[in-house]
Amino acid sequence: AIQLTQSPSSLSASVGDRVTITCRASQGISSALAWYQQRPGKAPKLLIYDASNLESGVPSRFSGSGSGTDFTLTISSLQPEDFATYYCQQFDSYLPLNFGGGTKVEIK
Amino acid sequence: QLQLQESGSGLVKPSQTLSLTCAVSGGSISSGGYSWSWIRQPPGQGLEWIGYIYHSGSTYYNPSVKSRVTMSVDKSKNQFSLKLSSVTAADTAVYYCARFFGWLSPWGQGTLVTVSS
Numbered sequence: 001a002i003q004l005t006q007s008p009s010s011l012s013a014s015v016g017d018r019v020t021i022t023c024r025a026s027q028g029i030s031s032a033l034a035w036y037q038q039r040p041g042k043a044p045k046l047l048i049y050d051a052s053n054l055e056s057g058v059p060s061r062f063s064g065s066g067s068g069t070d071f072t073l074t075i076s077s078l079q080p081e082d083f084a085t086y087y088c089q090q091f092d093s094y095l096p097l098n099f100g101g102g103t104k105v106e107i108k
Numbered sequence: 109q110l111q112l113q114e115s116g117s118g119l120v121k122p123s124q125t126l127s128l129t130c131a132v133s134g135g136s137i138s139s140g141g142y143s144w145s146w147i148r149q150p151p152g153q154g155l156e157w158i159g160y161i162y163h164s165g166s167t168y169y170n171p172s173v174k175s176r177v178t179m180s181v182d183k184s185k186n187q188f189s190l191k192l193s194s195v196t197a198a199d200t201a202v203y204y205c206a207r208f209f210g211w212l213s214p215w216g217q218g219t220l221v222t223v224s225s
Binding site for chain 1: 145154155156157159168170171172204210211212213214215216217218
């Protein structure tokens, strides 16, 4: 099974900061990667699919890039509502679909 | 707007079977070529994909739970279901349902299932 490694596992940042989260796949997955945001006590919400496509309704300060094994999620200017945990998920191989370990974004 | 809502037993005894249903509203479970998934999240931990079912009934289960899982779909009620047998405390988690197209969206709000005697 493909393994996904997210880094960092947590970070502290201030409102207005630019934040970058990395997801590395154990083998190439083309652009078959999605990113989710999970606020405390809530279900995950899709932000990005196919590595760089912004889901409808998601603010444009979120962006995704990468292909193959290395991917990034960038928040261009962190807002108070962005403090949450972020997960990557691969779907190049459905057998089985899996998630990264998560990155918790906290207030500095 | 498509919405999903989980329901089912919140407390299950060890060795028994966990049963959950996901009701789909705002769209047909049979349309669009989508599949339907279950995902779980133990308290304070990350996400684990359990598997998916297509409206035709074809399924794929995560090998981590494959021997204990059964998914089914009821097109007349526009819902799909999860059964997990022989549960232990390790199966305690928030269980989510979601539409699956490679990525998962939208998700239900989730339901906490606790395995305890």
